[in-house]
Amino acid sequence: FVVLTCRVLRMVITTFSNTVMVTAALSDVCSGKDLAMASSLMAASTGLGLVLTPFVEARILQRSSPRFAYLALSVLGAVQVVYNVFVMPETLEIAKRIPMQAALTLQNFNPFGFMRIFTHGSKGLCQMTTVATLQMAIEGKNMSDLSQVWMKNHLGWTIEGARNFVISxxxxxxxxGMSLTPYLLRTLSPRAFTTLTNLFNFLGFAIRGRQGALFFILG
Structure with a gap:
Protein backbone atom coordinates (compact mmCIF):
# COMPACT_ATOMS: atom_id res chain seq x y z
CA PHE A 1 0.00 0.00 0.00
CA VAL A 2 2.80 2.40 0.89
CA VAL A 3 4.64 1.74 -2.38
CA LEU A 4 1.43 2.17 -4.39
CA THR A 5 0.57 5.42 -2.62
CA CYS A 6 4.07 6.81 -3.17
CA ARG A 7 3.95 5.82 -6.82
CA VAL A 8 0.61 7.56 -7.38
CA LEU A 9 1.83 10.72 -5.66
CA ARG A 10 5.08 10.66 -7.63
CA MET A 11 3.28 10.32 -10.95
CA VAL A 12 0.89 13.16 -10.10
CA ILE A 13 3.66 15.47 -8.92
CA THR A 14 6.08 14.70 -11.74
CA THR A 15 3.33 15.20 -14.32
CA PHE A 16 2.46 18.66 -13.01
CA SER A 17 6.04 19.71 -12.27
CA ASN A 18 7.41 18.54 -15.60
CA THR A 19 5.06 18.09 -18.55
CA VAL A 20 2.36 20.53 -17.49
CA MET A 21 4.60 23.29 -16.13
CA VAL A 22 7.16 23.12 -18.95
CA THR A 23 4.41 23.24 -21.56
CA ALA A 24 2.79 26.19 -19.79
CA ALA A 25 6.11 28.03 -19.57
CA LEU A 26 6.83 27.43 -23.25
CA SER A 27 3.35 28.71 -24.12
CA ASP A 28 4.15 31.93 -22.24
CA VAL A 29 7.20 32.71 -24.36
CA CYS A 30 6.46 30.93 -27.66
CA SER A 31 3.53 30.53 -30.00
CA GLY A 32 2.65 28.91 -33.30
CA LYS A 33 5.44 27.03 -35.04
CA ASP A 34 8.01 28.40 -32.59
CA LEU A 35 6.15 26.61 -29.81
CA ALA A 36 6.01 23.43 -31.87
CA MET A 37 9.75 23.63 -32.53
CA ALA A 38 10.47 24.19 -28.84
CA SER A 39 8.29 21.21 -27.95
CA SER A 40 10.21 19.13 -30.46
CA LEU A 41 13.51 20.02 -28.80
CA MET A 42 11.98 19.24 -25.43
CA ALA A 43 11.04 15.79 -26.73
CA ALA A 44 14.63 15.32 -27.89
CA SER A 45 15.85 16.22 -24.40
CA THR A 46 13.45 13.69 -22.94
CA GLY A 47 14.82 11.08 -25.31
CA LEU A 48 18.36 11.87 -24.19
CA GLY A 49 17.28 11.27 -20.61
CA LEU A 50 15.78 7.93 -21.61
CA VAL A 51 19.07 6.94 -23.22
CA LEU A 52 21.29 7.89 -20.28
CA THR A 53 19.12 6.93 -17.31
CA PRO A 54 19.24 3.11 -17.74
CA PHE A 55 23.04 3.19 -17.62
CA VAL A 56 23.06 5.31 -14.46
CA GLU A 57 20.40 3.15 -12.86
CA ALA A 58 22.30 -0.02 -13.73
CA ARG A 59 25.44 1.31 -12.04
CA ILE A 60 23.47 2.20 -8.93
CA LEU A 61 21.82 -1.22 -8.76
CA GLN A 62 25.16 -2.97 -9.28
CA ARG A 63 26.71 -1.17 -6.33
CA SER A 64 23.78 -0.92 -3.91
CA SER A 65 20.13 -1.76 -3.26
CA PRO A 66 17.14 -0.47 -5.26
CA ARG A 67 16.43 1.99 -2.45
CA PHE A 68 19.36 4.09 -3.62
CA ALA A 69 17.77 4.42 -7.06
CA TYR A 70 14.81 6.14 -5.41
CA LEU A 71 17.22 8.23 -3.36
CA ALA A 72 18.89 9.36 -6.58
CA LEU A 73 15.48 10.41 -7.92
CA SER A 74 14.89 12.38 -4.74
CA VAL A 75 18.21 14.17 -5.18
CA LEU A 76 17.31 15.06 -8.77
CA GLY A 77 13.97 16.39 -7.55
CA ALA A 78 15.74 18.55 -4.96
CA VAL A 79 18.10 19.89 -7.64
CA GLN A 80 15.11 20.77 -9.78
CA VAL A 81 13.49 22.64 -6.89
CA VAL A 82 16.63 24.69 -6.27
CA TYR A 83 17.02 25.43 -9.98
CA ASN A 84 13.40 26.53 -10.36
CA VAL A 85 13.51 28.76 -7.28
CA PHE A 86 16.83 30.50 -7.88
CA VAL A 87 17.46 30.29 -11.64
CA MET A 88 14.21 29.82 -13.56
CA PRO A 89 12.52 33.18 -14.21
CA GLU A 90 8.77 33.72 -14.21
CA THR A 91 7.59 33.37 -17.81
CA LEU A 92 4.06 34.71 -17.49
CA GLU A 93 3.62 38.37 -18.37
CA ILE A 94 2.99 40.64 -15.39
CA ALA A 95 -0.34 41.79 -16.79
CA LYS A 96 -1.61 38.19 -16.89
CA ARG A 97 -0.58 37.21 -13.37
CA ILE A 98 -3.11 36.85 -10.57
CA PRO A 99 -2.64 36.97 -6.78
CA MET A 100 -1.81 33.72 -5.02
CA GLN A 101 -4.99 34.01 -2.95
CA ALA A 102 -7.09 34.01 -6.11
CA ALA A 103 -5.32 30.93 -7.45
CA LEU A 104 -5.55 28.86 -4.26
CA THR A 105 -9.31 28.45 -4.20
CA LEU A 106 -11.32 25.25 -3.82
CA GLN A 107 -12.77 25.74 -7.29
CA ASN A 108 -9.32 25.65 -8.85
CA PHE A 109 -8.53 22.39 -7.04
CA ASN A 110 -11.65 20.70 -8.39
CA PRO A 111 -10.40 17.75 -10.49
CA PHE A 112 -13.46 18.10 -12.72
CA GLY A 113 -13.00 21.82 -13.26
CA PHE A 114 -11.85 21.16 -16.82
CA MET A 115 -15.46 20.29 -17.69
CA ARG A 116 -16.16 24.03 -17.81
CA ILE A 117 -14.37 24.02 -21.15
CA PHE A 118 -17.25 22.00 -22.59
CA THR A 119 -19.97 24.06 -20.90
CA HIS A 120 -18.56 27.57 -21.27
CA GLY A 121 -15.89 27.27 -23.96
CA SER A 122 -16.19 27.86 -27.68
CA LYS A 123 -16.82 25.07 -30.16
CA GLY A 124 -13.25 25.24 -31.45
CA LEU A 125 -11.81 25.05 -27.93
CA CYS A 126 -13.99 22.02 -27.14
CA GLN A 127 -12.84 20.25 -30.29
CA MET A 128 -9.15 20.95 -29.67
CA THR A 129 -9.48 19.84 -26.05
CA THR A 130 -11.11 16.59 -27.14
CA VAL A 131 -8.35 15.91 -29.66
CA ALA A 132 -5.63 16.73 -27.12
CA THR A 133 -7.29 14.47 -24.53
CA LEU A 134 -7.37 11.53 -26.92
CA GLN A 135 -3.73 12.15 -27.83
CA MET A 136 -2.67 12.29 -24.19
CA ALA A 137 -4.40 8.97 -23.54
CA ILE A 138 -1.46 7.26 -25.28
CA GLU A 139 1.17 9.52 -23.74
CA GLY A 140 4.18 7.83 -22.17
CA LYS A 141 3.15 8.19 -18.53
CA ASN A 142 -0.23 6.64 -19.24
CA MET A 143 1.19 3.76 -21.26
CA SER A 144 4.23 3.01 -19.11
CA ASP A 145 2.68 0.49 -16.72
CA LEU A 146 0.71 -1.22 -19.48
CA SER A 147 3.84 -1.45 -21.60
CA GLN A 148 5.83 -3.01 -18.76
CA VAL A 149 3.17 -5.66 -18.16
CA TRP A 150 2.88 -6.32 -21.89
CA MET A 151 6.63 -6.69 -22.35
CA LYS A 152 6.88 -9.15 -19.48
CA ASN A 153 3.75 -11.26 -19.97
CA HIS A 154 3.08 -11.06 -23.71
CA LEU A 155 6.56 -10.67 -25.18
CA GLY A 156 8.47 -12.51 -22.47
CA TRP A 157 11.19 -9.88 -22.36
CA THR A 158 13.76 -9.82 -19.58
CA ILE A 159 14.78 -6.69 -17.68
CA GLU A 160 17.66 -6.30 -20.12
CA GLY A 161 15.25 -6.50 -23.05
CA ALA A 162 13.02 -3.81 -21.56
CA ARG A 163 16.09 -1.67 -20.90
CA ASN A 164 17.23 -2.01 -24.49
CA PHE A 165 13.77 -0.98 -25.64
CA VAL A 166 13.85 2.15 -23.48
CA ILE A 167 17.29 3.09 -24.78
CA SER A 168 16.25 2.49 -28.40
CA GLY A 177 13.06 15.79 -32.03
CA MET A 178 16.28 17.08 -33.59
CA SER A 179 15.58 16.40 -37.26
CA LEU A 180 12.36 14.71 -38.38
CA THR A 181 9.82 16.74 -36.40
CA PRO A 182 11.36 20.15 -37.25
CA TYR A 183 11.41 19.14 -40.93
CA LEU A 184 7.75 18.14 -40.88
CA LEU A 185 6.79 21.33 -39.05
CA ARG A 186 8.52 23.42 -41.71
CA THR A 187 6.96 21.60 -44.64
CA LEU A 188 3.44 20.75 -43.41
CA SER A 189 0.53 22.78 -42.14
CA PRO A 190 -0.52 22.31 -38.49
CA ARG A 191 -3.54 20.24 -39.57
CA ALA A 192 -1.47 18.06 -41.91
CA PHE A 193 1.23 17.56 -39.27
CA THR A 194 -1.32 16.55 -36.63
CA THR A 195 -3.13 14.24 -39.04
CA LEU A 196 0.12 12.56 -40.06
CA THR A 197 1.30 12.01 -36.49
CA ASN A 198 -2.11 10.68 -35.44
CA LEU A 199 -2.02 8.29 -38.38
CA PHE A 200 1.41 7.00 -37.40
CA ASN A 201 0.24 6.59 -33.80
CA PHE A 202 -2.63 4.46 -35.04
CA LEU A 203 -0.39 2.36 -37.27
CA GLY A 204 2.29 1.99 -34.61
CA PHE A 205 -0.05 0.72 -31.91
CA ALA A 206 -1.90 -1.50 -34.37
CA ILE A 207 1.37 -3.15 -35.40
CA ARG A 208 2.42 -3.52 -31.77
CA GLY A 209 -0.67 -5.59 -31.12
CA ARG A 210 0.18 -8.06 -33.86
CA GLN A 211 3.96 -8.38 -33.75
CA GLY A 212 6.49 -9.11 -31.04
CA ALA A 213 9.78 -8.20 -32.69
CA LEU A 214 11.65 -5.15 -31.37
CA PHE A 215 11.59 -3.55 -34.83
CA PHE A 216 7.79 -3.54 -34.86
CA ILE A 217 7.50 -2.52 -31.20
CA LEU A 218 9.57 0.59 -31.86
CA GLY A 219 7.19 1.45 -34.68
Missing part, protein backbone atom coordinates in the same frame (compact mmCIF):
# COMPACT_ATOMS: atom_id res chain seq x y z
CA UNK A 169 13.08 4.50 -27.87
CA UNK A 170 15.10 7.34 -26.37
CA UNK A 171 17.49 7.38 -29.32
CA UNK A 172 14.54 7.59 -31.71
CA UNK A 173 13.08 10.46 -29.65
CA UNK A 174 16.36 12.35 -29.94
CA UNK A 175 16.58 11.76 -33.69
CA UNK A 176 12.95 12.69 -34.22
Missing amino acids: YGMLCVAS
Whole structure:
Protein backbone atom coordinates (compact mmCIF):
# COMPACT_ATOMS: atom_id res chain seq x y z
CA PHE A 1 0.00 0.00 0.00
CA VAL A 2 2.80 2.40 0.89
CA VAL A 3 4.64 1.74 -2.38
CA LEU A 4 1.43 2.17 -4.39
CA THR A 5 0.57 5.42 -2.62
CA CYS A 6 4.07 6.81 -3.17
CA ARG A 7 3.95 5.82 -6.82
CA VAL A 8 0.61 7.56 -7.38
CA LEU A 9 1.83 10.72 -5.66
CA ARG A 10 5.08 10.66 -7.63
CA MET A 11 3.28 10.32 -10.95
CA VAL A 12 0.89 13.16 -10.10
CA ILE A 13 3.66 15.47 -8.92
CA THR A 14 6.08 14.70 -11.74
CA THR A 15 3.33 15.20 -14.32
CA PHE A 16 2.46 18.66 -13.01
CA SER A 17 6.04 19.71 -12.27
CA ASN A 18 7.41 18.54 -15.60
CA THR A 19 5.06 18.09 -18.55
CA VAL A 20 2.36 20.53 -17.49
CA MET A 21 4.60 23.29 -16.13
CA VAL A 22 7.16 23.12 -18.95
CA THR A 23 4.41 23.24 -21.56
CA ALA A 24 2.79 26.19 -19.79
CA ALA A 25 6.11 28.03 -19.57
CA LEU A 26 6.83 27.43 -23.25
CA SER A 27 3.35 28.71 -24.12
CA ASP A 28 4.15 31.93 -22.24
CA VAL A 29 7.20 32.71 -24.36
CA CYS A 30 6.46 30.93 -27.66
CA SER A 31 3.53 30.53 -30.00
CA GLY A 32 2.65 28.91 -33.30
CA LYS A 33 5.44 27.03 -35.04
CA ASP A 34 8.01 28.40 -32.59
CA LEU A 35 6.15 26.61 -29.81
CA ALA A 36 6.01 23.43 -31.87
CA MET A 37 9.75 23.63 -32.53
CA ALA A 38 10.47 24.19 -28.84
CA SER A 39 8.29 21.21 -27.95
CA SER A 40 10.21 19.13 -30.46
CA LEU A 41 13.51 20.02 -28.80
CA MET A 42 11.98 19.24 -25.43
CA ALA A 43 11.04 15.79 -26.73
CA ALA A 44 14.63 15.32 -27.89
CA SER A 45 15.85 16.22 -24.40
CA THR A 46 13.45 13.69 -22.94
CA GLY A 47 14.82 11.08 -25.31
CA LEU A 48 18.36 11.87 -24.19
CA GLY A 49 17.28 11.27 -20.61
CA LEU A 50 15.78 7.93 -21.61
CA VAL A 51 19.07 6.94 -23.22
CA LEU A 52 21.29 7.89 -20.28
CA THR A 53 19.12 6.93 -17.31
CA PRO A 54 19.24 3.11 -17.74
CA PHE A 55 23.04 3.19 -17.62
CA VAL A 56 23.06 5.31 -14.46
CA GLU A 57 20.40 3.15 -12.86
CA ALA A 58 22.30 -0.02 -13.73
CA ARG A 59 25.44 1.31 -12.04
CA ILE A 60 23.47 2.20 -8.93
CA LEU A 61 21.82 -1.22 -8.76
CA GLN A 62 25.16 -2.97 -9.28
CA ARG A 63 26.71 -1.17 -6.33
CA SER A 64 23.78 -0.92 -3.91
CA SER A 65 20.13 -1.76 -3.26
CA PRO A 66 17.14 -0.47 -5.26
CA ARG A 67 16.43 1.99 -2.45
CA PHE A 68 19.36 4.09 -3.62
CA ALA A 69 17.77 4.42 -7.06
CA TYR A 70 14.81 6.14 -5.41
CA LEU A 71 17.22 8.23 -3.36
CA ALA A 72 18.89 9.36 -6.58
CA LEU A 73 15.48 10.41 -7.92
CA SER A 74 14.89 12.38 -4.74
CA VAL A 75 18.21 14.17 -5.18
CA LEU A 76 17.31 15.06 -8.77
CA GLY A 77 13.97 16.39 -7.55
CA ALA A 78 15.74 18.55 -4.96
CA VAL A 79 18.10 19.89 -7.64
CA GLN A 80 15.11 20.77 -9.78
CA VAL A 81 13.49 22.64 -6.89
CA VAL A 82 16.63 24.69 -6.27
CA TYR A 83 17.02 25.43 -9.98
CA ASN A 84 13.40 26.53 -10.36
CA VAL A 85 13.51 28.76 -7.28
CA PHE A 86 16.83 30.50 -7.88
CA VAL A 87 17.46 30.29 -11.64
CA MET A 88 14.21 29.82 -13.56
CA PRO A 89 12.52 33.18 -14.21
CA GLU A 90 8.77 33.72 -14.21
CA THR A 91 7.59 33.37 -17.81
CA LEU A 92 4.06 34.71 -17.49
CA GLU A 93 3.62 38.37 -18.37
CA ILE A 94 2.99 40.64 -15.39
CA ALA A 95 -0.34 41.79 -16.79
CA LYS A 96 -1.61 38.19 -16.89
CA ARG A 97 -0.58 37.21 -13.37
CA ILE A 98 -3.11 36.85 -10.57
CA PRO A 99 -2.64 36.97 -6.78
CA MET A 100 -1.81 33.72 -5.02
CA GLN A 101 -4.99 34.01 -2.95
CA ALA A 102 -7.09 34.01 -6.11
CA ALA A 103 -5.32 30.93 -7.45
CA LEU A 104 -5.55 28.86 -4.26
CA THR A 105 -9.31 28.45 -4.20
CA LEU A 106 -11.32 25.25 -3.82
CA GLN A 107 -12.77 25.74 -7.29
CA ASN A 108 -9.32 25.65 -8.85
CA PHE A 109 -8.53 22.39 -7.04
CA ASN A 110 -11.65 20.70 -8.39
CA PRO A 111 -10.40 17.75 -10.49
CA PHE A 112 -13.46 18.10 -12.72
CA GLY A 113 -13.00 21.82 -13.26
CA PHE A 114 -11.85 21.16 -16.82
CA MET A 115 -15.46 20.29 -17.69
CA ARG A 116 -16.16 24.03 -17.81
CA ILE A 117 -14.37 24.02 -21.15
CA PHE A 118 -17.25 22.00 -22.59
CA THR A 119 -19.97 24.06 -20.90
CA HIS A 120 -18.56 27.57 -21.27
CA GLY A 121 -15.89 27.27 -23.96
CA SER A 122 -16.19 27.86 -27.68
CA LYS A 123 -16.82 25.07 -30.16
CA GLY A 124 -13.25 25.24 -31.45
CA LEU A 125 -11.81 25.05 -27.93
CA CYS A 126 -13.99 22.02 -27.14
CA GLN A 127 -12.84 20.25 -30.29
CA MET A 128 -9.15 20.95 -29.67
CA THR A 129 -9.48 19.84 -26.05
CA THR A 130 -11.11 16.59 -27.14
CA VAL A 131 -8.35 15.91 -29.66
CA ALA A 132 -5.63 16.73 -27.12
CA THR A 133 -7.29 14.47 -24.53
CA LEU A 134 -7.37 11.53 -26.92
CA GLN A 135 -3.73 12.15 -27.83
CA MET A 136 -2.67 12.29 -24.19
CA ALA A 137 -4.40 8.97 -23.54
CA ILE A 138 -1.46 7.26 -25.28
CA GLU A 139 1.17 9.52 -23.74
CA GLY A 140 4.18 7.83 -22.17
CA LYS A 141 3.15 8.19 -18.53
CA ASN A 142 -0.23 6.64 -19.24
CA MET A 143 1.19 3.76 -21.26
CA SER A 144 4.23 3.01 -19.11
CA ASP A 145 2.68 0.49 -16.72
CA LEU A 146 0.71 -1.22 -19.48
CA SER A 147 3.84 -1.45 -21.60
CA GLN A 148 5.83 -3.01 -18.76
CA VAL A 149 3.17 -5.66 -18.16
CA TRP A 150 2.88 -6.32 -21.89
CA MET A 151 6.63 -6.69 -22.35
CA LYS A 152 6.88 -9.15 -19.48
CA ASN A 153 3.75 -11.26 -19.97
CA HIS A 154 3.08 -11.06 -23.71
CA LEU A 155 6.56 -10.67 -25.18
CA GLY A 156 8.47 -12.51 -22.47
CA TRP A 157 11.19 -9.88 -22.36
CA THR A 158 13.76 -9.82 -19.58
CA ILE A 159 14.78 -6.69 -17.68
CA GLU A 160 17.66 -6.30 -20.12
CA GLY A 161 15.25 -6.50 -23.05
CA ALA A 162 13.02 -3.81 -21.56
CA ARG A 163 16.09 -1.67 -20.90
CA ASN A 164 17.23 -2.01 -24.49
CA PHE A 165 13.77 -0.98 -25.64
CA VAL A 166 13.85 2.15 -23.48
CA ILE A 167 17.29 3.09 -24.78
CA SER A 168 16.25 2.49 -28.40
CA TYR A 169 13.08 4.50 -27.87
CA GLY A 170 15.10 7.34 -26.37
CA MET A 171 17.49 7.38 -29.32
CA LEU A 172 14.54 7.59 -31.71
CA CYS A 173 13.08 10.46 -29.65
CA VAL A 174 16.36 12.35 -29.94
CA ALA A 175 16.58 11.76 -33.69
CA SER A 176 12.95 12.69 -34.22
CA GLY A 177 13.06 15.79 -32.03
CA MET A 178 16.28 17.08 -33.59
CA SER A 179 15.58 16.40 -37.26
CA LEU A 180 12.36 14.71 -38.38
CA THR A 181 9.82 16.74 -36.40
CA PRO A 182 11.36 20.15 -37.25
CA TYR A 183 11.41 19.14 -40.93
CA LEU A 184 7.75 18.14 -40.88
CA LEU A 185 6.79 21.33 -39.05
CA ARG A 186 8.52 23.42 -41.71
CA THR A 187 6.96 21.60 -44.64
CA LEU A 188 3.44 20.75 -43.41
CA SER A 189 0.53 22.78 -42.14
CA PRO A 190 -0.52 22.31 -38.49
CA ARG A 191 -3.54 20.24 -39.57
CA ALA A 192 -1.47 18.06 -41.91
CA PHE A 193 1.23 17.56 -39.27
CA THR A 194 -1.32 16.55 -36.63
CA THR A 195 -3.13 14.24 -39.04
CA LEU A 196 0.12 12.56 -40.06
CA THR A 197 1.30 12.01 -36.49
CA ASN A 198 -2.11 10.68 -35.44
CA LEU A 199 -2.02 8.29 -38.38
CA PHE A 200 1.41 7.00 -37.40
CA ASN A 201 0.24 6.59 -33.80
CA PHE A 202 -2.63 4.46 -35.04
CA LEU A 203 -0.39 2.36 -37.27
CA GLY A 204 2.29 1.99 -34.61
CA PHE A 205 -0.05 0.72 -31.91
CA ALA A 206 -1.90 -1.50 -34.37
CA ILE A 207 1.37 -3.15 -35.40
CA ARG A 208 2.42 -3.52 -31.77
CA GLY A 209 -0.67 -5.59 -31.12
CA ARG A 210 0.18 -8.06 -33.86
CA GLN A 211 3.96 -8.38 -33.75
CA GLY A 212 6.49 -9.11 -31.04
CA ALA A 213 9.78 -8.20 -32.69
CA LEU A 214 11.65 -5.15 -31.37
CA PHE A 215 11.59 -3.55 -34.83
CA PHE A 216 7.79 -3.54 -34.86
CA ILE A 217 7.50 -2.52 -31.20
CA LEU A 218 9.57 0.59 -31.86
CA GLY A 219 7.19 1.45 -34.68
